[in-house]
Amino acid sequence: MSEALILLGIVIAGASGFPGLLFGKWSITGQRITTLLAVLGAALGLGGIAVFWTTGDSQPIALPWSIPGAEFRVAVDGLGAIFLTPIFLISLLGNVYGLDYWKQTRHPQNGRKLRLFYGVLTAAMALVVMARNGILFLVGWEIMALAAFFLVTTEDDEEEVRTAGWIYLVATHLATLCLFALFALMRAVSGSFTLVPLQRELAPGTATAVFILALAGFGLKAGIMPLHVWLPSAHAIAPSHVSAIMSGVIIKMGIYGLVRITSLLPDPPAAWGGVVLGLGAVSGVLGVAFAIGQHDLKRLLAYHSIENIGIIVMGLGLALLGRSLGRADWIILGLGGALLHVWNHAVFKALLFLSAGSVIHAVHTRAIDHLGGLAKAMPWTSLSFLIGAVAICGLPPLNGFVSEFLIYLGLFGTLGDGPGGSVAGAALAAPALALIGGLALACFVKAYGAVFLGTARSESAQNAREVPPSMLASMSVLAACCFLIGLAPLLVVPLLGRGISDWAPNLGDAGPRLAVLAPLAWVTTMGLALIGALLLGGALLWLMLPKVLLVQRPTWGCAYAAPTPRMQYTSSSFAQQLVGLFAWALRPRTQQPRTLPLFPQKASFHSVAPDTVLDDAVLPLFRISAWVISKFRVFQRGSIQMYLLYMFVALIALLLWRR
Amino acid sequence: MVQILDPLLIVALALNFVALGVSRIRAVIHAVALQGILLGVCPLFVHPDIGLRGILLVAVTIGLKGFVIPRFLIHAMREANIQHEVKPVVNYMSSLLLGAAGTGLALVFSYTLPLTAEHAKLLIVPASLSTVWAGFLMLTTRKKAIMQVLGYLLLENGIFMFGLLLLEAMPFLVEIGVLLDLFTGVFVMGIIIHHISREFASISTEHLTELKE
């Protein structure tokens, strides 16, 4: 029942864009029909997941397929359901948001294409999660990758967009290449492409190869540092509701792959967990450090995706360590935290991207230093961004706190003495997480302050208007989710428990144990108490403020009487000290004016923090390989006789070799 | 008595970081002097039945490391009229982190050494190695001659810590000899600093490269 419902949802969502093609370039009706179908498809999908969770009913569907080794085998389990939920939820809200954000009448050139691939993407991702056959998985994966490519390059008439799309395409195909090797290797071990736990004990070399291939292939998609090179620019230039689904959901498919493959492998050596944990910590700290250096609102958010993927990967690493050393509590807290953070990040990051989209919709720029003072013109957008910012910093009483809380508890747990002993190195990830939290807070104070607070730094920011209700509605649903998970985490514990049990079947039902290990009832109590106390404090201030003596005066500027918006602290100045601390990784480039002469001329200051890995490692490497490969151009003579000769020589060589 | 040794050594370790992370030369001199005094006290706790010669050693060590050499250096500092190491080759934050990394490695490395069981528990070996490392760092990354002298002193302190393990085996005369060496070294350096500063109006060792012609 649940599989059938979700499959129906996939079909409808996947086909939702096609009716739109029948209508004209300027037709709003086509857009409405498409959106309606997409929403229906996503709702059916969500309904299927709800059926699965309430009844636990799962009937895998297996249909024969003519491709050798392939089989159309799909199923839903606890783990899959966790990853399916954000796919349909974000897709639904993104479609609703897109109604006004990417109105067909305003984007006649690419609106239909955008919605077509939005639907295809949703369907492909859901297929990836449900696939139980390697080839089906790869088919879904590739459709997802290509659909995302077309979404990223929606505005392909811009140079910047084409470059970013190109980098993304290269990266995603590298990932696919790794996955081809991975599934081929797993087939060699298990004898079929069906994704079932590997029964046989793997040779150490094979196991390591599988692990490295999975880490590289899925890590590229997830954007784990240093495999993140495609992520920042792709997220920045895509339309915002596409960025939301990319950051909220697509990169989670990489996490899903890692989680799924590790669940199929026999108990891993402890080194894997250590590597994954370390990679997570590096991604987390450097991701947020790069975010602080950005001047582009959406690029900043994109780097935060790398950070949050880092946090998720830390949780996964802890769970892997737990499996190696036989520590159930590490598995439950680590994986529980990781899976919950998958949800949380999908929710608050989508919220932030949609809020950023609203800002762009109103002001038409992503440059943080051209914004400012939007809280007055766009109070609701400002509030949603604030909720998202507080949530992503992991602050109570919102959802980010809960998942980080679980991971913290797990990391602190590695200190204790128990079976497997203490793994002190793992515990050092806790201060790293604290550092990530502190840096994220700094970054979001900067972003929120520079964009929404103070006064407008440009004319267009001054004339901004609040966005239409359909966009606000999508954002408010996500904001409500932030509160819901943050205040009632016990609601999601049974669902997480199912996911954990699917990952480590010998644990039994992990839900109740998670509730015992983590005092989530206290999180609820304290969250409600905090909200209550805040309301009380607000009321107190309101009562104390005298109604007569309330005066309005301009902000005090050390007695300077004519302050201008340009005198405000900019986001670059705000970040300057932290960028300096991380200069060894960020390698920011600045152009400073010389202030030597007695009568200084008009001068300008310019700073940029490019992606170090992309600019200093990947691109030079590509340049070198392009040079090497260009040497083979001599064979490309252009005459048909030569090509026939090559074929003939190759044929002879093969014959000789096979003999 | 040995329990008190570890805290002493940890304070000595912490002083390494003061020396690495501070730019005021006077503060570095005080840190190194304090470290010298702490180390001078250490033999009393390692070998309670130390005898008269031991007490003499303690007194001489404390006197030289804690008072004579530092006063001399402060004098040299005044003569040369400098207070700060302005721009080290490696900045303070990185020096600190490098020092910390060295200390971590020293801890790991000290496991691999074939020490007797009673010594393996103690912090002496890692503390000694990391102090030597801190001394090397100072010597290589600071530009002012006086800071390099201080690095040299740190280095000697590290060697002295290692000597604590061998206190019974090593004749005190050797230790006293080392101290004397050091004293002479510092004395000579002091005179050189004085002269350099008079000739060049700066004691940055960078300028010494001009003499290579």
Place this chain on the structure above:
Amino acid sequence: MDTFLHNAIHIALALTLPPLLLGVIAKTKALFAGRVGPPLLQAYYDLIKLVQKGSVFSPTTTWVFRAGPVVGLVTAAMAVLLIPLTNSSAPISFTGDLILLAYLLGLGRFFTASAALDTGSAFEGMGAAREVTFACLAEPAFFLGLLVLAKLSGSLQLAGMLGGALAPHWLTEGASLALVLLSWFVVLLVENARIPFDDPNTHLELTMIHEVMVLDHSGPALGMILYGAALKLFVFGALIVRLAFPLTTGAPWLDWPLFVAEMLAVAALIGVVESTMARLRLTHVPVLLVAACLLSAFGIILLVR
């Protein structure tokens, strides 16, 4: 009934004592400077006066500006409830309360800094930037210290990690604890904007951190900020006290006065530090904070080596 009484004393003390700490610090500094100094109760007088005053708001500001003081005060007040003051546990105590403590203060910082940016003033932006930057480095130092305590006590509850449970460890693992104590004292100084990180009495906006963030607040809102800052000082002071003086008599009527005396001693110590040290240059602040992290890190390395 006993717990109720205990909690009542806890709350009463936590709400009334903090301004006195500010008074003790000021008095100590005055003594060092050879002045008489303000009365011990000056902070209380200030609070009473501020609450009665009118307020000035800049037209640039929004509701975030007013939320800043409220959130700062409320989070500090909730944090106070999480800290065990004597050997009995705090009014609120559960596994992992230490994480909530750190993140509550983080929430307060988020809104205080946002409120500063809401004024659109360059000075306040500067203060906010410094506050969040230094907090980034103080946070790992705090957590590294927590790791040491968690390792020693085997508990993830502040009540089990601090105080009586620590007393035996001071004899065996004193070195690690001393390192944590030192590191946390640095954290106390930076989190509460004290010399050598920030001078609460300075008069040059360019060099301030915390004080410059709240330049535009006035009247009751400023009172809330002042009180919130005092509560925060109380939180960190209590952590230091429970770490440094774990022994208690076991008799409540002796323990509470003892705790108050210890708190005042910590406040006096802060006063001494403020009187004897100069402010660090801002570029040197991160060095000291990294050093604090390293101290705690060695504490944990010594434990698990």
